[in-house]
Every structure is written in structure tokens, then in C-alpha cells.
Amino acid sequence: MEPSLANYLALSGILFTIGATGVVFKRNALGMFMCIELMLNAVNLTFVAFSRYYADVTGQLFVFMVMSVAAAEAAVGLGIIIAFYRNSVSIDVDDASLLKN
Amino acid sequence: MESLLKTAFPFIVYAIALLLAFQGVLMIVAYTVLAERKVLGWIQGRIGPNRVGPWGVLQPFADLLKFIFKEDLVPDKSTKFVYFLAPMVALTCALLPIVVYPFGPPITTVDWTFLPYGLGEGIRQLPLTIAQIDVGVLYVLGITSVGVYGIALAGWSSNSKYSLMGGLRSSAQMISYELAMGASILGVVMLGGTLDLNGIIYAQINSPFRWFIIPQIIGFVIFLIAAFAETNRVPFDLPEAETELVAGFHTEYSALKFALFFMAEYVNMFTVSVMSTVLFLGGWYVPGLSHIFEVGSIPYALVSLAAFVGKVCFFLFFYIWVRGTLPRFRFDQLMNFGWKFLLPLAIANTIVTIVVVYFLNS
Amino acid sequence: MASNVLFYLFAGFAIACALSLVYHRNPLYSAISLIGVFIALSCIYVTLAAPFIAAVQILIYAGAIMVLVVFVIMLLNLDEDRPLTRLKYLYALGAGLGLILLVQTFFIFYAVMRAPNHTVNVDQTVGKTLSIGQAMYSEYLLPVEIVGVLLLMAIIGGVILVRRLEPTQLRLVINEELDRRNEGQEKDDFRIAL
Numbered sequence: 001m002e003p004s005l006a007n008y009l010a011l012s013g014i015l016f017t018i019g020a021t022g023v024v025f026k027r028n029a030l031g032m033f034m035c036i037e038l039m040l041n042a043v044n045l046t047f048v049a050f051s052r053y054y055a056d057v058t059g060q061l062f063v064f065m066v067m068s069v070a071a072a073e074a075a076v077g078l079g080i081i082i083a084f085y086r087n088s089v090s091i092d093v094d095d096a097s098l099l100k101n
Numbered sequence: 102m103e104s105l106l107k108t109a110f111p112f113i114v115y116a117i118a119l120l121l122a123f124q125g126v127l128m129i130v131a132y133t134v135l136a137e138r139k140v141l142g143w144i145q146g147r148i149g150p151n152r153v154g155p156w157g158v159l160q161p162f163a164d165l166l167k168f169i170f171k172e173d174l175v176p177d178k179s180t181k182f183v184y185f186l187a188p189m190v191a192l193t194c195a196l197l198p199i200v201v202y203p204f205g206p207p208i209t210t211v212d213w214t215f216l217p218y219g220l221g222e223g224i225r226q227l228p229l230t231i232a233q234i235d236v237g238v239l240y241v242l243g244i245t246s247v248g249v250y251g252i253a254l255a256g257w258s259s260n261s262k263y264s265l266m267g268g269l270r271s272s273a274q275m276i277s278y279e280l281a282m283g284a285s286i287l288g289v290v291m292l293g294g295t296l297d298l299n300g301i302i303y304a305q306i307n308s309p310f311r312w313f314i315i316p317q318i319i320g321f322v323i324f325l326i327a328a329f330a331e332t333n334r335v336p337f338d339l340p341e342a343e344t345e346l347v348a349g350f351h352t353e354y355s356a357l358k359f360a361l362f363f364m365a366e367y368v369n370m371f372t373v374s375v376m377s378t379v380l381f382l383g384g385w386y387v388p389g390l391s392h393i394f395e396v397g398s399i400p401y402a403l404v405s406l407a408a409f410v411g412k413v414c415f416f417l418f419f420y421i422w423v424r425g426t427l428p429r430f431r432f433d434q435l436m437n438f439g440w441k442f443l444l445p446l447a448i449a450n451t452i453v454t455i456v457v458v459y460f461l462n463s
Numbered sequence: 464m465a466s467n468v469l470f471y472l473f474a475g476f477a478i479a480c481a482l483s484l485v486y487h488r489n490p491l492y493s494a495i496s497l498i499g500v501f502i503a504l505s506c507i508y509v510t511l512a513a514p515f516i517a518a519v520q521i522l523i524y525a526g527a528i529m530v531l532v533v534f535v536i537m538l539l540n541l542d543e544d545r546p547l548t549r550l551k552y553l554y555a556l557g558a559g560l561g562l563i564l565l566v567q568t569f570f571i572f573y574a575v576m577r578a579p580n581h582t583v584n585v586d587q588t589v590g591k592t593l594s595i596g597q598a599m600y601s602e603y604l605l606p607v608e609i610v611g612v613l614l615l616m617a618i619i620g621g622v623i624l625v626r627r628l629e630p631t632q633l634r635l636v637i638n639e640e641l642d643r644r645n646e647g648q649e650k651d652d653f654r655i656a657l
Contacts, residue, residue, distance in 0.1 A: 003466065003470040008507075026485070030493075034494065035484070037497060038500060048507075048508055052513065057598045060595055061599060068613065075617045078531055079625045081535060091541065
């Protein structure tokens with residue numbers, strides 16, 4: 001007996017929830033970045049599960065696109081984090097408040 | 102009882118196959134260590150180890166005993182969990198690719214019905230590969246790229262500045278050379294039309310060249326150079342440069358944990374040797390062997406297996422030879438070479454291959 | 464049966480790793496947990512008959528993106544996070560958001576369970592490399608091209624973001640800019656700051 005589509009969706013939803021709460025709770029830019037990656041992965045899981053249950057290749061292609069976007073995001077995001085660290089010797093997002101006053 | 106045996110039979114077969122493959126690979130690796138010391142000795146005009154057993158053939162076992170009985174030092178300020186995790190990650194990721202190696206051609210001529218309880222029914226062939234998966238090339242590339250965590254985490258958790266430098270260098274080097282390695286394989290994948298390792302061997306047999314090294318000589322050279330960097334071997338052994346970093350990422354490791362890193366390095370050498378053999382030298386294929394033995398018979402498979410191991414051993418010897426010959430690169434030279442020479446060359450090779458394959462097919 | 468056991472094994476591992484990712488303050492521990500999630504998800508993809516996506520998941524996420532993250536953590540030599548000082552209402556907000564999403568998840572679970580059972584379409588060729596490649600370069604060519612352009616932009620953006628100008632060059636840029644604005648007073652201030 002195979003796990004049903006609902007099981008995969010539930011797993012994906014739980015992972016997405018953990019990622020979304022993590023983004024709010026983390027104060028470190030790298031931690032937030034990793035939580036966003038977790039959310040993207042949760043979405044990928046639904047794509048693959050639907051692709052399997054409807055025997056359609058489109059879902060897997062979308063996973064591929066999401067992965068490319070995640071790679072681009074990693075390159076730019078880590079660049080921003082390093083540039084920020086050079087300026088303020090911290091990657092705490094609460095320190096990024098130069099425009100506040 | 103009989104039905105239980107029937108259910109368990111595939112698992113037993115896989116367990117035996119795994120045991121044989123791992124044991125064989127680990128024995129070859131153990132003797133690579135001995136061969137390295139012997140060959141380096143000859144290159145440098147020394148004798149090499151010759152005390153344990155005749156010509157030192159028992160040296161690997163003596164080394165293993167030494168590693169087991171040494172004191173296991175753990176640095177006081179290290180991050181314990183990561184410190185213990187790192188060598189396991191390194192060795193696990195080194196050993197995992199073994200399951201997709203195409204050791205030889207499938208044996209098809211044996212009649213398996215002599216097995217009791219009708220276990221042999223329905224078995225038409227005995228492949229000399231443990232897992233035939235559709236994406237073998239990607240699997241090997243992926244697993245070896247995960248192996249870098251062993252080194253990076255070891256460098257970070259030891260709480261030593263030399264180790265940290267080694268870990269940093271290693272991750273930078275891996276990322277840089279993985280690109281060139283992947284791009285150099287693309288040409289072969291396009292000519293073969295598949296990502297399956299056995300499929301690539303069959304594509305080479307059916308191609309007019311027999312070995313893909315002939316149309317893909319540039320790809321082969323790039324793959325070989327990148328493989329040296331991926332396995333942290335001379336001339337790219339910057340993560341563990343003894344003379345500047347005091348053995349780099351494994352400075353703080355001793356006894357069996359050091360042995361795990363040591364084994365992982367040699368198993369990785371074996372893996373890239375297998376990959377260069379399969380992708381460029383036709384794997385287990387021996388030209389003209391099908392005229393002597395029947396294809397699919399046991400002697401055919403055994404001779405092919407011997408040819409496969411022989412080709413792999415040639416690459417292992419080549420590694421040792423280079424180690425005895427070349428000096429180490431400087432880090433900026435390494436980066437410039439990887440990004441400004443190797444990667445553009447690999448991409449150019451890919452583009453030329455695309456054009457040629459397109460015009461051949463149309 | 465076997466696939467059920469495998470699913471619950473890997474799902475449990477993925478959830479445990481995800482919780483540990485949020486729980487740990489040390490960024491390196493978070494990174495290791497995230498790698499655990501990726502590997503567990505890749506195993507689930509294999510059970511979903513998508514070997515290509517599984518291999519690519521390991522190759523791109525675990526092998527490239529997370530290596531970069533670990534590299535940055537080691538390069539910046541980050542310590543643990545400082546104790547939390549952020550505004551309290553943000554935590555209430557986060558907890559509320561999590562709760563809503565969780566309820567939504569269980570609603571989806573319930574709804575899909577109640578829906579007429581969809582039979583698994585056991586078409587094993589969907590996940591194969593060949594079918595993905597054919598779809599990618601015929602029907603979905605435009606998205607692939609767009610993603611290619613996006614990646615190029617990311618490369619250029621990454622290089623420009625982390626490029627450090629030489630001090631002489633930097634001074635030249637600032638001088639030019641300030642001359643253009645013709646503000647002598649501010650110019651001196653900037654020079655002192657440099």
C-alpha cells in the first residue's frame with residue numbers, strides 16, 4: 001500500500017509551517033535564508049507528489065525552475081550577507097536599520 | 102519456510118553483492134596505500150616498506166592495527182558532535198558510489214533453475230552492478246559533492262586555525278572544480294545519450310570510436326585535472342598541505358578517526374578512477390573479446406572484470422606517479438586556473454560537441 | 464507496505480531536522496539540519512519515482528547551495544546568535560502565523576482525504592531523464608531560457624555585490640561623485656571618514 005497524496009501534502013504543509021515560523025523567529029540573516037530554502041523545498045515536494053499522482057511531467061519541471069531560482073537566490077543573498085557583514089561586522093537583521101533615523 | 106525464503110532471497114543476494122563489492126573495493130584501496138608508498142619509494146630512489154611480510158605485503162594490516170591501538174585524542178575546545186560526525190560523513194559519502202559501479206557485463210548464459218525451492222525461476226541475467234539506476238552519473242557527482250562536508254566540518258569543529266584554513270580551502274576548491282568536472286562530462290553524456298553508467302559503456306561499444314577518449318580528449322584531460330582537485334591530491338592538495346597548514350583539516354584527528362579520513366581519500370581516488378574508466382576508456386569493454394568467448398558467459402564476464410580493475414589500477418598508478426613528480430600549486434594559481442582556464446575550456450568543448458552531435462544526427 | 468514505512472521514516476527525519484533547523488542558534492548546526500532535510504526529501508523523491516529530481520536535489524541543494532552557506536559561515540566565523548531582544552509582539556505574530564498555517568495544513572489533509580480516492584498512475588517513465596528533457600526543450604523552452612537569463616543576472620549581481628574596490632579606485636569614485644555635486648564641505652567630511 002502506498003502513502004496517499006494527502007500524506008505528502010501534509011508533510012509539505014508541516015515543513016512549510018516550520019519554515020515560515022522560522023523566518024519570523026530567526027534574527028540571523030543566514031538562518032532566515034535557510035528557512036526560506038526549507039519553504040521552497042516544501043513546495044517542491046507538493047510539485048513532485050502531484051506529478052506522480054497525475055503522471056504529468058510539468059510538476060518536475062517546476063521543481064527544476066524552483067531549484068534554479070534558489071541557486072540564483074543563494075548567490076545574490078550570500079553576496080548581500082557578506083557585503084552587510086563588511087559594513088557592520090554582524091549578520092543580525094536587527095542591525096540593518098541604517099535608514100531608521 | 103519456503104515462502105519466507107522466497108521473500109528473503111533478493112535481500113540475501115543484495116547483501117552478498119554488497120559485501121563482495123565493498124570488500125573488493127576496500128582491499129584494492131588498502132593495497133593502493135601500500136603501492137603508493139612503494140612507488141614513491143622507487144621514484145625517490147628508496148625501497149619503501151619491506152618489513153611486514155614478504156615485500157611488505159602485510160603493511161596495510163599493520164597500519165590498521167596501529168590506527169586501532171593509538172590513543173584517540175579529542176581537542177578540549179572542539180565542537181564534539183560535529184567533530185565526531187565529520188569523519189563518518191567523509192567515509193560514508195566516499196563509499197556510497199560503489200553501488201552504481203558497472204563492474205562487468207551481465208552474465209546471461211547461466212541457467213539458474215538448479216537453485217532449490219525454485220528460487221532461480223525468472224532470473225534471466227546476473228548483472229555485475231548492484232543498483233542499475235537511470236541517473237548513475239548524476240548520483241556519483243552528487244554524492245561526491247556531499248563528501249566535501251566531511252572536510253569542511255572537520256576543519257570547523259577542530260577549533261584550530263590551520264584546520265579552519267584547510268576546511269575553507271577545501272570547500273572553495275571543491276565548488277570551483279566541480280563546475281569544470283560537470284562540464285567536461287557533458288560531452289560524454291551527449292555522445293552516449295544517457296546518464297546510466299552501463300548505458301554509456303554500451304554507447305561506447307556501439308560507437309565507431311570504441312572509447313570516448315578519442316572524440317573527447319579535451320574533456321578527458323579536464324576531467325582528470327578536476328578529479329585531482331576533487332580528491333585533494335597533489336598538485337591540488339591545498340586543504341591538507343603538510344608544509345603550510347600542518348596537514349590542514351585533519352590536524353586534530355588521531356587514531357581511527359584519522360584512519361577514516363585516510364580511507365575516504367583513497368576510496369575517492371578509486372571513485373574518480375572508476376568514473377574516468379567508465380566515461381572515457383570504455384569501462385569493462387575489451388575490443389575483440391566477443392570473438393574469443395561467448396557474450397554473456399562467465400569467462401567473458403571475468404575477463405571483462407579483470408580489464409575493468411586493470412584500467413582503474415592504471416589511473417590509481419597515475420595518481421601516485423603525479424604525486425611523486427609535481428609540486429603543489431599556490432592557492433591563487435589554483436583558483437585562476439580553475440575559473441579562468443579550465444571552466445571556459447570545458448564549456449567550449451561542450452559547445453563544439455553540441456554542434457557536432459547536432460550535425461551528425463540531422 | 465514497504466513504501467509506507469519508508470515514507471514515515473523519511474518524513475519523520477525531515478520534520479525532526481526542520482525543527483532542529485529552527486531550534487538551534489548556531490548557524491552551522493542549522494545548516495547541518497537543513498542538509499538532513501534535503502537528503503530526506505531526496506529519498507522521498509526516489510520513492511515517488513522521480514530519480515532525476517532526487518539526484519538534482521542532492522547535486523544542487525546539498526552539493527552547491529549549502530556548501531556555499533557553510534563556506535560563508537566559516538569565512539565570517541559566526542558565533543551563536545545573541546539572546547533574543549526583539550520586540551515581543553513579533554513572537555506572538557510568528558506563533559500565530561505558525562498556528563494558522565498548521566490548521567490550514569490539517570484542513571488540506573482532511574479535504575484531500577475526503578476527496579474521492581485518486582488512483583496512483585503508475586507511469587514510471589514520467590520521472591525518467593528522457594521525458595523531463597523532452598518536455599524541457601520543447602513545451603517549456605521559454606521558461607528554461609528565462610531561468611538561464613535569471614542565472615546570468617545572479618552571477619553578475621553576486622560578483623558586483625562582493626567586489627571590493629581598491630582604496631585608490633574607491634577614492635577616485637568618491638572624488639568624482641563629490642566634484643559632480645560640488646559640495647566642498649561634505650567632501651572633507653567624507654575624506655576624514657575614509
